Amino acid sequence: MRIFRRTPLSKPKVAFYWCASCGGCEEAVVDLAEDILKVVAAVEFVFWPVAMDFKVKDVEALQDGDIAVSFINGAIRTGEQEHMAKLLRKKSGLVVAFGACAHLGGTPGLANFINRKTIFDRVYLNAPSVYNPDGILPQQKTMVEEGELTLPEFYDTVCTLDQVIDVDYYLPGCAPPPDLIMKAVEAILSGNLPEKGTVLAPDRALCDSCKRRDTKPEKAVIKEIKRVHEVLLDPVKCFLDQGVICLGPATRDGCGERCINANMPCRGCFGPTSRVVDQGAKFLSGLASIIDANDEQGIKKVIDSIADPAGIFYYYALPASMLRRKR
């Protein structure tokens, strides 16, 4: 195993970094509760910007491969994130893509339906609360009296972590649940690791363990697609049977059904199982087969009741999909 370059007395070094993400993955670490003490006892944190005061130069000062494992959350959408991902890759034995955004692109990846210009125009020029009469947009370099100020480049396309660097393992979820995080940490500490590239979660569909699976429709039942706020959701019946889109059939199991238990349908944050490349297309296929209409008009009527199908089928996985972005 190449990960532990250490003397018997030193603990394995661990880094935790965030890219384009919301901070929920950092929160997930705190959600380990008292288990976090076991982790802290077993490892030495060398970089964790959200929680501890380390600087980039501290990482740069490390030898290549010195960090046993880097957990990187968030998608890659700026030059700084790409740079940090590459730096951590160089310094680490293992890199784990932590959470849906690093794994699949996540909700920031939905920006791939638009581009940088549209985003900048909206955020810095056209949003109702913006006052920007000179139309100033973020620049990578700005000269001020004190010298030059720099900002990272903002990319047109959001990428998954593995589209930018080599990734060893994936911890799926928005955010990954504490039990899967602990299992992964234990596996890494013991060196008892699966094949490289494995997603550290069960390799079966969410429906497999769903409590509502007995009411999952076998035949075409959907006459109209409803959004969650348009219907009083039955707490025991399969969402698809209620005409509500639930990505469970095309999503990996292991989340503990947090959404289903809160009477909300699955949005697919665990990504597809290992046999599926394109989660959205796979769900599309399954959903279309249970639409209750055989004539063109009837089919179109049901399909027209789906608001933003691409957005919902690729809720978490657009950058990881086959087409990756809008043409």
Next chain:
Amino acid sequence: MGFLCNWCSYGGADAAGSQRKNYAPNVKVIRVMCTGRVEPEFVLKAFQSGADGVLILGCHPGDCHYKEGNYKALRRYHLLKKVLSQFGIEEERLRLDWVSATEADKFVDTINDMVATIKALGPLALSNPALAKGVSADFQEDTLV
């Protein structure tokens, strides 16, 4: 790229061949057992691999060898077209039609018509480097900050 069902449309293509009919040579035919076997992933894979258009041909409604495979194909087709348009891919680049084993003329007309439609649209050109190389062109530059 053409996905042709084994029982009707592939027979239709065969009939066109045995009658020595001419049609546009631009189509690459893949025989599937049923249009119901054509997963949306196949269509995306075709576009991703450079196809400018995808044609799915199957049995007329009511004639499916497996009773309802072509109905499933029809539902997937309409939903996929809507999704493709959200990806900025013209709906005309995907077409589903029915060709029976005896309809050699319809097969020829459908192929010619589809090829003319695609030629008018031009290449799909998913030339975005994000698709070709795995990362966007931005990533090729050294972007240290």
